[in-house]
Amino acid sequence: MSFAENKLFTVSELNALVRTLIEDVYADVAVVGEVSNFKRHTSGHLYFTLKDADAQIRAVCFRGDAERLTVEIADGMKLVACGRLTLYEPYGQYQIVAREVHEAGEGELERAFLALKEKLEREGLFDAARKKPLPKYPMRIAVVTSPTGAAIRDVLSTLERRWPCAEVLLFPVHVQGREAVPEIVRALDRLPSVRGVEVAILGRGGGSLEDLWAFNEEEVARAIHRCPVPVISAVGHETDFTIADFVADVRAATPTMAAEIAVPDRRDVLDGIDGNVRWLCAYMDNRLHLQATRLRELLRSYALGKVRGTIESSMQTLDYLVDRLTRSIQNLVRTRRVAMEGTASKLQALSPREILSRGYTICTSAATGAVLKRVDEAVSARLVRITFADGSARGEVKERSNEG
Amino acid sequence: MKDEDREEGLEAAMERLERIVSDLEKGEFSLQEALDMFEEGLRLGKHCKAILDRAEMRVKKLVESEDGQLREEEIDREN
Numbered sequence: 001m002s003f004a005e006n007k008l009f010t011v012s013e014l015n016a017l018v019r020t021l022i023e024d025v026y027a028d029v030a031v032v033g034e035v036s037n038f039k040r041h042t043s044g045h046l047y048f049t050l051k052d053a054d055a056q057i058r059a060v061c062f063r064g065d066a067e068r069l070t071v072e073i074a075d076g077m078k079l080v081a082c083g084r085l086t087l088y089e090p091y092g093q094y095q096i097v098a099r100e101v102h103e104a105g106e107g108e109l110e111r112a113f114l115a116l117k118e119k120l121e122r123e124g125l126f127d128a129a130r131k132k133p134l135p136k137y138p139m140r141i142a143v144v145t146s147p148t149g150a151a152i153r154d155v156l157s158t159l160e161r162r163w164p165c166a167e168v169l170l171f172p173v174h175v176q177g178r179e180a181v182p183e184i185v186r187a188l189d190r191l192p193s194v195r196g197v198e199v200a201i202l203g204r205g206g207g208s209l210e211d212l213w214a215f216n217e218e219e220v221a222r223a224i225h226r227c228p229v230p231v232i233s234a235v236g237h238e239t240d241f242t243i244a245d246f247v248a249d250v251r252a253a254t255p256t257m258a259a260e261i262a263v264p265d266r267r268d269v270l271d272g273i274d275g276n277v278r279w280l281c282a283y284m285d286n287r288l289h290l291q292a293t294r295l296r297e298l299l300r301s302y303a304l305g306k307v308r309g310t311i312e313s314s315m316q317t318l319d320y321l322v323d324r325l326t327r328s329i330q331n332l333v334r335t336r337r338v339a340m341e342g343t344a345s346k347l348q349a350l351s352p353r354e355i356l357s358r359g360y361t362i363c364t365s366a367a368t369g370a371v372l373k374r375v376d377e378a379v380s381a382r383l384v385r386i387t388f389a390d391g392s393a394r395g396e397v398k399e400r401s402n403e404g
Numbered sequence: 405m406k407d408e409d410r411e412e413g414l415e416a417a418m419e420r421l422e423r424i425v426s427d428l429e430k431g432e433f434s435l436q437e438a439l440d441m442f443e444e445g446l447r448l449g450k451h452c453k454a455i456l457d458r459a460e461m462r463v464k465k466l467v468e469s470e471d472g473q474l475r476e477e478e479i480d481r482e483n
Binding site for chain 2: 135136137139142147156159160163164165166167168169170171172187190193194266269270272273274276277279280281283284287291
């Protein structure tokens with residue numbers, strides 16, 4: 001419903017209405033700006049304009065208050081004016097009626113900074129416990145900063161040097177001036193909807209306190225706070241601390257350092273992988289050596305008749321061991337392309353089955369199972385068991401043969 | 405390989421590789437089990453290196469269109 005449909009105002013009526021509106025809402029306000037067009041009227045009232053980079057406002061200080069001022073107002077001066085807003089009805093111009101002014105040095109901005117810092121700290125926005133951990137190997141990295149300037153160049157060159165396997169997504173924003181705060185807030189709020197973004201760097205290059213001021217604004221702080229993507233702040237120079245730095249999950253002193261924090265050095269990670277792979281190969285070598293040694297000992301024990309149990313089960317154990325070892329080595333050969341085939345075939349040759357298949361047999365006492373290695377032993381045992389590659393047979397030793 | 409597979413791949417693969425090493429270091433595994441783990445470890449190492457070996461960093465600009473959609477635009481690095 002527009003006013004036009006409802007009522008037709010005269011200019012005076014409208015101005016009066018708006019004046020009431022303004023006076024009700026802004027009965028007590030403080031504004032900082034640079035003085036221009038200063039004029040001391042003969043009446044004793046002071047008239048001037050307060051401006052910043054993007055806008056200006058008319059100001060008046062009436063004689064009564066003007067006389068009590070401790071400051072000599074002059075053009076170019078940075079001033080804080082405290083008073084009430086009103087509309088000068090005849091001109092339809094809104095203005096501030098200052099009852100008190102003082103010079104704004106760094107002091108003003110710092111006071112505002114400290115006040116906000118305290119407020120947000122009390123709310124818990126800076127709590128260490130709620131800071132999100134950074135991903136170890138981020139593949140998609142968002143950078144919220146000006147598309148021109150040193151900050152983005154530093155970040156990109158550092159990322160490329162250390163971690164070129166990643167993808168960088170630049171969210172271009174103004175980092176000072178009137179557009180900065182809404183653009184930064186919007187970028188932070190849109191970040192989670194970007195597929196796969198794992199970490200964000202928010203920052204800008206160095207500048208004066210006013211230049212960095214967007215990063216001290218409450219809206220930016222809250223946007224960082226509610227952003228589910230971990231945020232690394234990098235605002236200004238090493239010694240600059242903005243509210244954004246306190247709220248962010250990690251603060252970096254410079255944009256370059258932000259990039260160094262965000263990603264590891266690829267060479268270190270590759271070294272780590274190589275180290276692990278080398279360890280695995282050394283481990284495997286060692287184990288196979290151990291296994292081969294054990295096998296040799298087992299074979300020696302077998303040869304000395306120290307192996308217990310029936311000949312068949314001992315052979316089976318040995319065969320099984322040799323098979324496994326051979327298979328392992330073959331696997332290793334496939335994986336490592338190492339010339340271990342010689343070892344594999346040597347082991348194969350030691351296998352009892354191999355020996356037997358070449359025509360050798362094993363003669364054991366039928367009664368005790370002891371391996372018979374000498375003719376005398378065989379003769380006294382008389383009843384023997386002869387083991388071939390494919391089975392065994394029972395035999396009776398009739399007599400000694402006189403051949404060799 | 406999709407980017408998500410790649411990214412999950414790297415962190416998870418690195419962790420698995422490190423776990424294989426620490427398990428073998430501490431545990432008692434049969435020769436066959438150890439060999440299986442060894443082969444898996446080598447495969448993981450190769451996979452991770454393949455991801456890390458990409459040498460050309462891609463930079464894209466996020467642009468918001470009128471309907472509020474975010475688009476990714478490739479940008480020329482002479483920027």
